[in-house]
Amino acid sequence: MAAIELRGLTKVYPGGVRALDALDLVIPDGEFFALLGPSGCGKTTLLRTIAGLETATGGAVVIGDRDVTGVQPGARDVAMVFQDYALFPHMDVTDNIAYPLRIKKVSKNDRRDKAAEVGARLGLEHLMDRRPGQLSGGQQQRVALARVMATQAQAFLFDEPLSNLDARLRLEARTFLKKLQRELGVTTVFVTHDQAEALAMADRMAVMESGHIRQIGTPAEVFQRPANTFVAGFIGSTPMNLLDGVVRGDTLEVAGCKVAVPAAAEGRLSDGGKIVYGVRPEYMTYSAEPADGALGGKVSIVENLGASHLVTLDVNDVNVQAVVPEGSEPAVGDDGYALPRRDRALVYLDGELV
């Protein structure tokens, strides 16, 4: 087991595209770490550079206490699960799981024993002599995981491990993967474009945008206090309200309403300054009665989220969304008031959190 450290890691493709721009990152031993971002942000390039499949053009990759920047992928002692699993179609499950051991010249019997042991651990006992083509998506994923486990590598790298599964299976696999990582305790980095996946599984995560890391933190930190408007807009299954506003003395003027300055920003704003006011719909208290410091308007849309409703208010021609528990949802056209929780509301100055 080993920690992974990136120092000023840079990858410039021939042609000048900067896929990674001087990234610094430390992933402690045993951590389950997510690289999250929209497509093209460089997260997969970063993972592949850690694996050695892409060569860094600058900076260093350190695994454990070894600088592996110039080391061949096979000698880095990491193991990787590919997005399409890359199970060899011409080998059965046993041979697939045992392939890394075959490369390491482990004897045939020991290979089979190890493959059987790992396979059994992942519930693959009855599938060991099938070909990948005869397995379901979930089974294939488990074979890919078993193959990685058989290597006993210092660190695991997963490229979009859940994206090839059906929606329902994905939730099961999420729980399974998290449990497995916890049991194995192997440093694991995984790439995903799905913020819910990253929030649910990771111990910590990095949110990336066009070759830069925009925020590093635990899921709770990233969800509650996004460091900038990019992360704020990217994280959360219902998008955060990001409203233009102006500082007016010790209150804020947002969408024509007066709201209180959030607790964290108190005393740090200058009068008359333009800001962006951010609050998640989940952190709004909705009421049909006017309240001090609430955003008031007419209900324009009500969307059913299952156990709750997402209500969109038209506040002086600005859309403001609030999550309302079931049973108390308003009708379209009603007057409504959404009161932000002061300890959860955020203020962004020039795109950065205050």
Add this chain to the structure above:
Amino acid sequence: MAQATSPPETRPEDEAQAPRYSSDAAGLGKARAGAFAAPALLLIAVFLVFPALWVLYLGLTNYRLTGTAAAEPQFVGLDNLLDAVSNPTFWSSTWLTVQFVLGSAVIGQVGLGFAIAWLLRDRRGPLKRVVEGLVILAWILPSAIVSFLWVALLDRDGGTLNALLGLPGFAWLLDHPMLSIIVFNTWRGTAFSMMLYGAALGNVPPSHLESARLAGASGWQQLRDVVFPHIRGHILTNLLLISLWTFNDFSPFLLTAGGPDGKSEVLAVHVYKVALQSGELGYGAAVSTIILLINLVVAVFYLRLLRSKK
């Protein structure tokens, strides 16, 4: 000396610039990749590129298979080419080749191939398999055999065709040599067009045909408005490839040997006759040069079309 013993200065910047190992999927690296490609490229260079260049050179000499000019060929410049273009046999061969390509490839194979593909487009089962199997059989049997089969079919006295048509003594190969080789080549080569159009028609989205049918389009209108626009690329590919192949086809020689009297002496046969039967290698090479040039024009035209599509 001090410099030699002291550790080399590390220059992280420079080191960082150059990849330290190959980054292709298998870690092959340029040197090994070059070694992988080398044997193939060597064979191609020796047995394909060199002969082609040699043709260009030979065409400029009076090289002969036998006699004094065989020992010491003389450089004659463009004389062979000029001889060729002033030689009526060359022009009649060229004209016969044009007839051969237009008749057997463009009209015969494309027309028949498309017709079969269209007729069988929605069919499954034994009928389709039998028809396709027979058409493909004609394509894959060795040319030495099929040409002899046609000699038997078209024979003046005992031939099956005359027996079927009730025309004993009609000499197809002597009286209509061009018609014979055109029909023969249509029969022989239709399979390629049939399969290509079969695949192309399979790629026409059924919803397009269905919406045309819902709009009340007739069979012909469906073809014109839905199918042709969709498979235009395939038609072009097909036309160019089979024109190229037919243009270079030597099998008419097996049927008529260019005769009678050069009446079916297409260019491929012409080259063989003047170069290897009459021994005028230089002149033959000049005609080959012309063939190469025509091939080049067709191929470049084709590749241009492909590029513009992408």
Add this chain to the structure above:
Amino acid sequence: MTRFVLGRIGFYTLIAVLLAFFTVPLLWLVTAPFTSDPTYEVRVPDFTWDNFAALLEHPYALPSLWNSVVLSAGTAVLVVIFAALAAYALSRVRLPGRDALLYALLLLSSIITGTAAMVPLFQLAVELNLIDSQFGLILILTGGLLPAAIFMLKDFMDSTPKSYEESARVFGASPLQIVRDVVVPLVRPGLATIAVWAVANVWGNFLMPYLLLSDVEKQPAAVITYTLYTEGGQANLSMLSTFGLLYSIPVVLMYLFVSKKYGFRFHGGIKR
């Protein structure tokens, strides 16, 4: 309703005409070998094996079939090995000048034909002492087939995901292990296709062996077909038909095998 019936009648008439057009020339090949003293006429055979017995005694007939096997198999092996290596390198590694090279290969494969190059190939064979050498002919045939083979295989390899090789690479496999354990098994269908294609090409090739092999004992079936004459100078029809049938059967078997295994269909390759 009548339109429908007429359409049906028209359809089956057309199919019948097509079937006749493609079947009639073949009839002679399946009847004459089993007929005593065959003529050009297609007759109901009397199912004799005499023609086959006679063919066995012909000094060059059966050996020529063996020669055809040697030439096709030899060429197919060389084409598959060399084309696979080159196609893999070109597909996975950005060699300098790769795109120009591929373009040139594509051009070469379509413009340099046996017809255009027969004179220099003949001379080259004379100079390199490759006249009457089966190995020489194999090399020449291989050179002619390689560009198209490389192109088709590269297409095939381009469409094979790289993640298989990368995966093996992260596990520490060396390039040669990757080629052996992963790449070759993955592209096996492509290799088989190229092998069949090469065999079919060489099996039927008449011009090159005709030009380059003058020793009857080395000539393949395509050339021997033209030597089966009676002492009177007439085509020996019993020999020719019987020999033709034997010469054709392997191609037909190969076709049946391919169409069963892969479905005789076009994929990406040919549309390039």
